[in-house]
Every structure is written in structure tokens, then in C-alpha cells.
Amino acid sequence: MKPVTLREIAERLNVSTSTVSRALHDHPRISSATKRAVRALAQELNFQPNPLAMNLRMQRTKTIGIIVPKISYPFYASAITGIESVAIQEGYNIVICQSNESYEQEVANVRSLLLSRVDGIVVSLAGETEQYDHFQEVVNRGVPLVFFNRTCPELAVSQVVIDNFAAATQAVTSLIQHGCSRIGLLAGPSKIDISNERLRGYRQALAQYQLPFDSDLVAHCDYSEASGFAQTVRLIQSPDPPDGIFAVSDRLAIAAVKAIKEYNLRIPEDIALVGFNNDPVTSVVSPPLTTIDQNPEQMGETAAQLLFRQFQEPDASAEKIVLKTRLLERNSVKK
Amino acid sequence: MKPVTLREIAERLNVSTSTVSRALHDHPRISSATKRAVRALAQELNFQPNPLAMNLRMQRTKTIGIIVPKISYPFYASAITGIESVAIQEGYNIVICQSNESYEQEVANVRSLLLSRVDGIVVSLAGETEQYDHFQEVVNRGVPLVFFNRTCPELAVSQVVIDNFAAATQAVTSLIQHGCSRIGLLAGPSKIDISNERLRGYRQALAQYQLPFDSDLVAHCDYSEASGFAQTVRLIQSPDPPDGIFAVSDRLAIAAVKAIKEYNLRIPEDIALVGFNNDPVTSVVSPPLTTIDQNPEQMGETAAQLLFRQFQEPDASAEKIVLKTRLLERNSVKK
DNA sequence: TTGTAAGCGTTATCAA
DNA sequence: TTGATAACGCTTACAA
Numbered sequence: 001m002k003p004v005t006l007r008e009i010a011e012r013l014n015v016s017t018s019t020v021s022r023a024l025h026d027h028p029r030i031s032s033a034t035k036r037a038v039r040a041l042a043q044e045l046n047f048q049p050n051p052l053a054m055n056l057r058m059q060r061t062k063t064i065g066i067i068v069p070k071i072s073y074p075f076y077a078s079a080i081t082g083i084e085s086v087a088i089q090e091g092y093n094i095v096i097c098q099s100n101e102s103y104e105q106e107v108a109n110v111r112s113l114l115l116s117r118v119d120g121i122v123v124s125l126a127g128e129t130e131q132y133d134h135f136q137e138v139v140n141r142g143v144p145l146v147f148f149n150r151t152c153p154e155l156a157v158s159q160v161v162i163d164n165f166a167a168a169t170q171a172v173t174s175l176i177q178h179g180c181s182r183i184g185l186l187a188g189p190s191k192i193d194i195s196n197e198r199l200r201g202y203r204q205a206l207a208q209y210q211l212p213f214d215s216d217l218v219a220h221c222d223y224s225e226a227s228g229f230a231q232t233v234r235l236i237q238s239p240d241p242p243d244g245i246f247a248v249s250d251r252l253a254i255a256a257v258k259a260i261k262e263y264n265l266r267i268p269e270d271i272a273l274v275g276f277n278n279d280p281v282t283s284v285v286s287p288p289l290t291t292i293d294q295n296p297e298q299m300g301e302t303a304a305q306l307l308f309r310q311f312q313e314p315d316a317s318a319e320k321i322v323l324k325t326r327l328l329e330r331n332s333v334k335k
Numbered sequence: 336m337k338p339v340t341l342r343e344i345a346e347r348l349n350v351s352t353s354t355v356s357r358a359l360h361d362h363p364r365i366s367s368a369t370k371r372a373v374r375a376l377a378q379e380l381n382f383q384p385n386p387l388a389m390n391l392r393m394q395r396t397k398t399i400g401i402i403v404p405k406i407s408y409p410f411y412a413s414a415i416t417g418i419e420s421v422a423i424q425e426g427y428n429i430v431i432c433q434s435n436e437s438y439e440q441e442v443a444n445v446r447s448l449l450l451s452r453v454d455g456i457v458v459s460l461a462g463e464t465e466q467y468d469h470f471q472e473v474v475n476r477g478v479p480l481v482f483f484n485r486t487c488p489e490l491a492v493s494q495v496v497i498d499n500f501a502a503a504t505q506a507v508t509s510l511i512q513h514g515c516s517r518i519g520l521l522a523g524p525s526k527i528d529i530s531n532e533r534l535r536g537y538r539q540a541l542a543q544y545q546l547p548f549d550s551d552l553v554a555h556c557d558y559s560e561a562s563g564f565a566q567t568v569r570l571i572q573s574p575d576p577p578d579g580i581f582a583v584s585d586r587l588a589i590a591a592v593k594a595i596k597e598y599n600l601r602i603p604e605d606i607a608l609v610g611f612n613n614d615p616v617t618s619v620v621s622p623p624l625t626t627i628d629q630n631p632e633q634m635g636e637t638a639a640q641l642l643f644r645q646f647q648e649p650d651a652s653a654e655k656i657v658l659k660t661r662l663l664e665r666n667s668v669k670k
Numbered sequence: 671t672t673g674t675a676a677g678c679g680t681t682a683t684c685a686a
Numbered sequence: 687t688t689g690a691t692a693a694c695g696c697t698t699a700c701a702a
Contacts, residue, residue, distance in 0.1 A: 005695060016673050021697060029671060051451050052391045053695035056678050061387070071415065071431075077407030084433070093447065096406075096431050098419070112428065116386050254619055284589055286621035340679060351689045356681060364687055388679030391694050674701075679694105686689080 004045045013037060024049075055117070063093045064307060065113035065121045069101045069150075069223065073251070074279050075296045076124065079148065082300025083122055090308055092119070099126035101223055110134040120144035120307045122300075125152060127223045130191040144310035148303040149296075153193045158310065160302045160321040164194045167292045167325045168201025169208075171274045172246050174290060176209050178333045180244030180272050184217045184235045186228055186252040195220075198248045198276070217242055221252055228255030236263050236271075244272040244333075250279035253289055273332040287331035294325045339380040348372060359384075390452070398428045399642060400448035400456045404436045404485075404558065408586070409614050410631045411459065414483065417635025418457055425643055427454070434461035436558055445469040455479035455642045457635075460487060462558045465526040479645035483638040484631075488528045493645065495637045495656040499529045502627045502660045503536025504543075506609045507581050509625060511544050513668045515579030515607050519552045519570045521563055521587040530555075533583045533611070552577055556587055563590030571598050571606075579607040579668075585614035588624055608667040622666035629660045 010017045015034065022030050023038035024047075041047075055061045064087055068076040080096060087094050095118065099106035106126045113121055114137070121138060124147065132152050138145050139157065147159040175183050185202050188195030199218065206213055216238060219231035228247065232255060235242055247253035253275030260271050267273055267287055275282055278293035302321055309316065345352045350369065358365050358373035376382075390396045399422055403411040415431060422429050430453065434441035441461045448456055449472070456473060459482065467487050473480045474492065482494040510518050520537050523530030534553070541548055551573060554566035563582065567590060570577055582588035588610030595606055602608055602622055610617055613628035637656055644651065 006697095007695075017696080018674080018698075019672060022672085025697090031671060034671085048450055050391075050695050052387070052394075052396070053678090054697080056385075056387045056391045056680090056694085057696045057698090059387075059678070070412075071406050072409055072412030074407055077405075077412065080406065081433070093430070093451070095428070098416070115383055116428070257619070281616050281619050284592070284616050284620045341681095342679075352679085353681080353690080354688060357688085360681090366687060369687085385679050388694090389681080391678085391696090392680045392682090394694070672702085674699105676697105676699085678696090681693090683692080684690090686687105 003050065004042075004047045005050070006047075009038065009041050009045065009047060013041060059117070060119050061093075061117050062091060063095055063116075063118045064304070065095050065097065065109075065116075065118035067097045067099055067106060067109045067113070067121065067123045069099055069124060069126050071096060071098055075149075075277050075294075078296035079124070079300035079303075082297035082302075083304045084300075085297075086301050086304040086308070099129075101127040103128040103130070107134045110138060114138065114141065114143065118143070120146070120311065122146050122148060122303050122307055124148050125150040125192065127189045127192060142314070144307055144314070146303045146306045146310070148299055150192055150194055156318045158306045158319045160299055160306060160323065161194070162294050162299075162323050162325045164197035165201040165204065167276070167294070167327075168198035168246070168248070169205045170201075170325075170327045171276065171290075171292055172202050172205035173208070174327060174329060174333055175244040175246060175272055175274055176205060176211065178244075178268070178272060180242075180333075181211060182214075182217070182240065182242045182244070183211070184232075184242035184245040185219065186231055186245060186247040186249075186256060187218055187220045188248045189222055190220055195248060202246060216240075223249060223251065225251055225255040228252035229259045232256040232259035233263075236260070236265070242271065244268075244274075246274045246276075248276050250275040250277045250282050250289065250291055253291070254279075254281055254285060257285055257289075268331070268333050275332075278328055282328075282330070289332045290330045291328050292325050293328045295323065299323055338385065339377075339382045340385070341382075344373065344376050344380065344382060348376060394452070395454050396428075396452050397426060398430055398451075398453045399639070400430050400432065400444075400451075400453035402432045402434055402441060402444045402448070402456065402458045404434055404459060404461055406431060406433055410484075410612050410629075413631035414459070414635035414638075417632035417637075418639045419635075420632075421636050421639040421643070434464075436462040438463040438465070442469045445473060449473065449476065449478065453478070455481070455646065457481050457483060457638050457642055459483055460485040460527065462524045462527060477649070479642055479649070481638045481641045481645070483634055485527055485529055491653045493641045493654045495634055495641060495658065496529070497629050497634075497658050497660045499532035500536040500539065502611070502629070502662075503533040503581070503583070504540045505536075505660075505662045506611065506625075506627055507537050507540035508543070509662060509664060509668055510579040510581060510607055510609055511540060511546065513579075513603070513607060515577075515668075516546060517549075517552070517575065517577045517579070518546070519567075519577035519580040520554065521566055521580060521582040521591060522553055522555045523583045524557055525555055530583060537581060551575075558584060558586065560586055560590040563587035564594045567591040567594035568598075571595070571600070577606065579603075579609075581609045583611050585610040585612045585617050585624065585626055588626070589614075589616055589620060592620055592624075603666070603668050610667075613663060617663075617665070624667045625665045626663050627660050628663045630658065634658055 097109035282289035432444035
């Protein structure tokens with residue numbers, strides 16, 4: 001019942017363990033006769049090299065660590081699937097950590113991954129995170145690192161993102177073109193890079209159509225539904241409420257839907273709404289939400305590819321890949 | 336920049352590595368003086384024992400493997416969170432695998448987890464799985480195993496489930512009490528244990544109210560939205576269509592919603608609908624779905640606890656824990 | 671072409 | 687109370 005080891009094979013064949021190891025690795029200076037013999041027996045005994053021993057010996061684990069805010073966010077679940085698919089293809093395992101949007105948990109995740117000697121790390125930042133020493137530490141240790149989606153502007157590290165500025169501009173433009181003139185923004189945490197990019201896009205669209213920017217209409221939320229709901233209520237109850245809202249995530253948009261309905265307002269007639277992510281719920285909610293589709297699986301794949309590129313050329317400079325998005329127009333803006 | 340090892344501490348203190356190791360483990364026969372000295376230096380150098388070396392030496396990894404059909408299913412995402420929380424508490428790491436409902440991938444997952452020597456495995460079966468040799472192998476190797484939710488009836492292994500029979504009875508009863516008399520069932524794969532339990536519950540409710548059982552009304556689906564949609568269409572188009580549908584998962588229920596709406600029928604007036612899982616979308620879709628709430632996080636926690644119990648008493652007999660559920664009545668059945 | 675031996679960083683056994 | 691030493695299972699100089 002015990003797993004077979006190199007030694008057993010060696011003893012049975014009256015050769016040394018090194019010969020067995022080399023035969024299995026197709027070392028050029030091993031006779032094809034012994035190679036055949038070794039392989040045959042290895043096959044027969046169903047030999048699997050013990051990864052624990054290999055890890056210790058090789059000082060690498062063939063494992064990549066992933067840190068995401070929450071695996072239950074459909075965006076990240078899909079991104080993970082993307083990362084996983086290329087990892088498997090390359091013979092790597094993955095280990096998934098959730099930061100739960102918490103800075104402290106993210107730090108703990110990094111520590112744990114470093115400790116377990118993963119060969120590389122793929123991260124999307126927690127909403128709370130405002131300092132990056134823990135990632136600097138990753139870089140210092142020479143462990144390849146790639147950010148995706150929520151990235152860190154201060155670190156010269158490879159990253160894959162979408163053009164958040166352009167996507168947000170497009171989203172808000174859609175609201176404007178459908179007749180909205182006073183548009184609220186359910187923004188993300190102000191320390192998160194993509195939040196600011198989307199805010200810039202929002203302002204850009206307003207400027208393009210000569211609409212005034214009113215900071216009262218910008219509501220910063222963390223990524224929780226509760227904050228989305230509360231901020232929407234605040235916008236609705238304000239003296240001069242918006243006739244359209246752009247939410248920087250579909251979760252916030254859904255929270256907005258609930259708030260708007262609670263106040264017996266109609267979507268899109270009273271308030272039009274645009275979300276971000278093409279979360280599955282957006283096609284189910286009534287009315288279906290206009291949103292930005294951004295192919296998270298592809299983003300995950302790309303991030304993983306970037307990581308593997310770093311494995312091959314550790315000294316290559318940081319790359320930034322920007323993926324395409326598209327606006328999915330649905331009834332939440334059609335007036 | 337290199338991680339500190341036992342040896343370094345030993346050399347600096349002019350003691351042996353064994354002494355250092357023992358001091359750090361609070362071994363009773365080490366003088367408190369050296370303990371203090373060792374610990375102080377360990378702290379100062381920020382010594383972290385290399386888990387790779389420990390793993391190899393101890394033949395255990397302080398890691399538990401999790402296999403679920405898909406992490407993007409909200410039910411499993413929550414269950415994982417539950418497992419994770421007790422694992423962390425016990426100082427264990429987790430590694431998450433997705434079977435993607437595929438038997439082959441599940442087998443590969445098991446193989447990979449066994450190879451990497453996880454200390455125990457928590458599983459919810461893939462929809463496709465109809466044979467269990469790979470789990471028998473886990474048991475044979477003496478690796479603790481716990482099933483949750485979708486369990487395996489043939490193996491004497493600890494498991495945590497809900498009372499699927501009772502929950503399904505309750506769900507269908509709700510439809511009947513709101514006036515449905517011809518109730519369709521979007522059932523799960525017939526090889527999955529909980530599918531059959533829910534089917535039994537369905538029949539029980541019918542029997543209780545003297546409604547006839549009609550096998551034409553039972554539509555077996557895999558867990559995909561596509562099959563839920565197709566089967567709903569089949570039911571709608573049948574010569575004698577149902578006035579209510581019980582879907583054994585919310586994903587299938589959502590698919591049913593889409594199909595029903597596509598045929599311009601009203602929910603619940605033309606067809607009432609009950610789902611299963613209390614997926615977040617059920618509160619967002621219009622009308623909100625009646626569903627069975629089953630606290631997946633608690634289920635995950637319980638499964639993990641069962642596993643840790645096995646770590647402590649490897650020879651204890653298999654336990655089966657049945658958790659409570661509750662019916663969440665919403666507008667998809669109110670006529 | 672193959673074998674010997676060292677080493678990865680721990681823990682555990684035995685002896686002192 | 688502590689130290690040598692072996693061992694976990696593998697890879698890889700270096701020797702033969």
C-alpha cells in the first residue's frame with residue numbers, strides 16, 4: 001500500500017537510484033536498454049515521484065498561488081478558471097487564497113504562499129489594500145508576481161487589465177445618449193487604481209457632452225452590497241437626484257436596483273442604470289442590466305501566461321497587457 | 336535574503352540543530368535558559384521552519400484538499416469559505432480543485448491531491464460521477480475523507496448532508512398548497528444520490544395530496560443552465576403542461592424562468608416555481624423565487640470538523656450529519 | 671554508461 | 687540536558 005520509491009525500483013533492478021532517476025528523466029548518457037527496463041518497471045509499479053521530496057530538493061513546487069478578493073465573485077471564479085487552465089497545461093498546480101477584501105488577510109495570504117514556496121503569485125488586490133510592502137517582499141525574494149484587474153500602480157510588476165478609462169467612458173456615454181443628464185457614480189474604493197480609472201472615464205464622458213461634474217454625485221463604496229445600497233439611497237434622497245447611475249461593479253448595480261425599487265422608482269424611466277462585469281445576474285434581473293463585458297477567463301489566462309513568461313525569463317521587464325471590453329446594451333438604459 | 340534555517344541558529348548559538356528544533360517545540364528536557372536564547376534569536380532572525388522540509392520529514396502536509404463541481408456555484412463558494420475558516424483555525428491550509436462536473440477531472444483531482452499528500456479530502460461529487468473507485472483508493476490509502484452535499488451512498492465514509500427528502504417534500508407541498516395540481520420536476524442526474532432523494536420527496540408530497548405521479552413530468556437535467564432551459568421548454572410544450580415546477584437547483588430554476596418568460600407565460604399565475612439553494616440570484620430575479628435555504632457555509636464547517644475528528648480518531652466509524660433547512664417562500668408561488 | 675555521495679531542512683532515535 | 691546521526695525521497699556533481 002505504500003507508495004513506490006526510486007530506491008525500490010533501483011534495488012529490484014540492481015542499479016543505483018541515480019540511474020533510475022536519470023533513466024526516468026531521459027538523461028542522454030543512460031543506455032536505452034536500462035531506460036527501457038527502468039521505465040517498464042516504473043510503469044508496472046505505478047511509480048510516482050514523491051513531490052514533497054522533489055520540492056525540497058529542487059527548491060520549487062510547481063505550484064502557483066492565486067490571491068483574489070473572493071472566489072464567490074463570478075468575475076474571480078472565472079478568472080481562476082482561466083489561470084487554472086493554463087497552469088494545468090504547463091504541469092503546475094494552483095492554490096487559491098481569498099483576501100475577503102481585507103488588507104490583513106491579504107498580507108497573511110502572501111506570507112503563507114511565500115512560506116509554502118509557490119513558484120509564482122497572481123493577485124487581484126483587496127479593496128482595503130493601500131500599501132504594498134508585502135508585495136515588495138515578494139519581488140525582493142525573486143518570486144515572480146503578476147497583478148490582474150485590481151493592480152498596484154506603485155510596483156513595477158507585470159499586469160493585465162482592461163482599459164478601465166475607456167470602458168467607463170463608454171458606459172457613461174451610453175447613459176448620456178439615452179437621455180440622462182445628471183448621472184450618479186457608484187465608485188469603488190478611492191485607493192484602488194481601477195476605481196480611479198473608472199472615475200476618470202466617468203468625468204471624460206461628462207466633459208465630452210458638456211455636462212457639469214458634481215462631486216455630490218460621486219459615491220465611493222467598498223465592494224459590499226450594503227454600501228452600494230446605502231449610497232444609492234443617499235443619491236435618491238439628495239435634493240437633486242440623478243436620472244442615471246453608473247455602478248463600477250454589477251454587485252453595486254444590483255444593490256442599486258434593490259434600492260431604486262424600494263423607493264418605487266422605475267428603471268430606466270426614472271433612473272437608468274449601467275453596471276460593470278457582465279455578472280450572470282445582470283441578465284436575470286429585471287430589467288436586464290446594461291454592463292461592460294470583460295472576459296475574466298481570458299484575463300486569467302493572460303495573467304498566467306505572463307507569469308510563465310517570467311519563469312522563463314526572470315529578468316525581462318514588467319509587461320502591461322490591456323484587454324478589450326465591450327458594452328452590452330440592455331434594457332436598463334433604453335428609455 | 337535567503338530564508339533562515341535551523342542550522343544557522345544552531346551555529347550562531349553553538350548548539351546542535353536538534354537542540355534548536357527541540358527548544359522551538361518546547362521539548363520538556365531542554366533548559367529554559369537555552370529555550371529563551373533560541374527563541375530570542377529565532378524571533379530576531381524571523382525564522383520560519385521550511386514547510387517543504389517538514390512535509391517530507393513528517394509525511395504530512397497540514398493541508399486539506401477540497402473537490403467541488405465548480406467554485407463559481409455560489410453554494411460551493413460559500414461551502415469552501417466554511418471549510419477554510421475551520422481549517423485556518425486548526426492551522427491547516429486548503430487546496431481547492433474543481434471537477435467541472437466531469438468524472439475524469441474528478442479522478443485527476445483525486446490523483447493530484449493524493450500525490451501531493453494532503454492530509455485529508457473533502458468532496459462534493461461531480462454530476463457525471465457514477466463510480467467511486469478513486470474514492471475507494473483514498474480510503475485504502477488511509478487518507479481521511481468526508482463527503483458533503485453530493486455524497487456517495489456506496490462508500491462507508493463520513494458525510495454531511497441536508498434532509499433532501501424532507502426539503503423536497505416541503506418545496507413541492509408549498510406549490511400544492513398554492514394551488515398547483517400538475518407539478519413538473521427539473522431533476523438532477525439520476526446517479527446522484529441527492530437527486531433521487533429530492534425525487535422521492537417530490538413523490539411523497541404528491542402522494543400526500545393524492546395527486547397522481549406522471550413520469551412525463553420528471554425531467555432529468557445535468558447541472559447546466561442549458562439543460563434546465565431545454566427541459567423546461569419540453570415541459571411547457573408538452574400536451575398537458577404543468578402549472579408548477581420544482582427545480583432541484585436554483586440554476587435550473589433560473590433557466591426555467593428564462594424559458595417560461597420566453598414563452599410569454601407568467602410566474603406564478605401560469606406556472607409557479609420553486610428552486611433549491613437560496614442562491615443570491617433568487618432574490619434578484621423577478622419574481623423572487625421561493626427556494627430552500629441550506630446554509631452552505633455551515634455545511635462546509637461541519638464537513639471540516641468531521642475531517643478533523645478523523646485526524647484525531649482515525650478508527651472512529653463513519654458519521655452522517657444531517658443539517659436543517661428551511662423553506663423561503665417568495666412570490667414565485669404566491670398566486 | 672553507471673555508481674557514490676552529498677545535500678535540500680527538518681525531526682527522531684539513540685547515546686552521552 | 688544535549689549532541690551525533692540517520693532518515694524522509696529525490697537530484698546532481700564528481701568519480702569510476
